[in-house]
Amino acid sequence: MPAFANSVCAAVLAAAAMSSLAMADDAATPIGDAVKDLPIFDAHIHYKEPAWDAYPVKSIIQLMDRNGVVMGLVSSTPDEGTIMLWEYAPNRIVPELRPYHGNAGSSNWAKVEGMQEYLRGRLDTYPHEGIGEFHIHRLDPFDEPLFRDVIKLAKERDIYLHVHSGADEIRWLYGLDPSAKIIWAHAGLGESANGVYRLMKERPTLLADTSLKEYEILDGQDSLHPVWKKIIYQFQDRLMVGSDTWVNSQWDDYDSIIASNRAWLSLLPRDVAEKIAYKNAERVFDRDISMDLIGKR
Known part of the structure; x- marks a missing residue:
């Protein structure tokens, strides 16, 4: 040549x-400062009875609007709170059914008589798109029949289980049915970042919301925790943000909670930030999510 x-x-x-x-x-x-323009899907909202007077339904949607939260996955104790929000703003609320009601709470719900009938009745009456968020504090072999029924109820409707537990409990649920559809609440909460990574890698269909993990994900003001960075990039199609408004003080701090989530999302490339902020939820719940919904119900 x-x-x-x-x-x-x-x-x-x-x-x-x-x-x-x-x-x-x-x-x-x-994405940096442009993160402020991303719509947010809040994948972990509760509208529990103590909030009903302090935060009427209209004020909840106004809080969401103010923070660019376009849509949210809502469960409540009791379920009437979820239904009130959904009826007020059906285009903004994705309802899921929490088992807690009456004397059934996080520590005993799996042992309450008539739980299967309660769940089936609510699921037949309202358009819930998940069962949860529910807790598994410890594994009890005597609870297996109830959990098999819960998984069956979800599979009949092709909806998710939203589970607050450690990694071993998630493995146990998959042992009952490997095809169960699960969102891991708080990405395990008490689980270490390494434990989260191991389970997410082990179970390729497992989704997770990162509520209450925002300050763990941030390693200082302008960097990501190294293991969480690996989790985020490797499992970017399976994560969603959340607020966990389990007490009224979380509603009081809603602005700062959403801001803290935008803070770590701002450190990601646009395409990754968009997936976790709202695009994964679009796929999972078959919704169109955009800022055009702000100010609407």
Whole structure:
């Protein structure tokens, strides 16, 4: 090949390499301040009875609007709270059925007589798209029939179980039915980042909401915890943010909770931030999610 042709070829290859590097750099550039423009799907909302007077349904949607929270996955103690929100703003609320009602709470719900009938009755009456968030504080073999029924109820409707537990309890549920659809509440809450990574890698269909993990994910003001960074990038299609408004003080702090989630999302490339902020929820719950819903019900 003539020397001139060689030099042209080298120049073309160099330019192509530089272009590829530039594209890679663009893909890795954090979204930064533009994160404020992303719609948020809040995948862990409760509207429990103590909030009903302090925060009427209208005020909840106003709080969501103010923070760019376009839609939310809501469960409540009792379920009437979820239904009140959904009836007020059906385009903004994805309802799921929490088992807690009457004397049934987080520590004993699996042993309450008539639980299967209660769950089936509510699921037949209202358009819940999940069962949960419910707690499994410890494994009890005597609870297996109830959990098999709960999994069956979810599978009949092709909906998710939203489970607050450690990793072993999630493994146990998959042992009852490997095809169960599960959202891991708080990404395990008490589980270490390494424990979260192991289970997410082990179970490729497992989804997780990151509520109450926002300050663990941030490693300082402008960096991600190294293990959480690995979790986020490797499992970016399976994570959603959440607030966990389990007590009224969480509603009091809703602005700062959403801001703290935007803080760690701002450190991610746009495409990854968009998935976790709302696009994964679009896929999971078959919704169109955009800022156009702000101010609407």
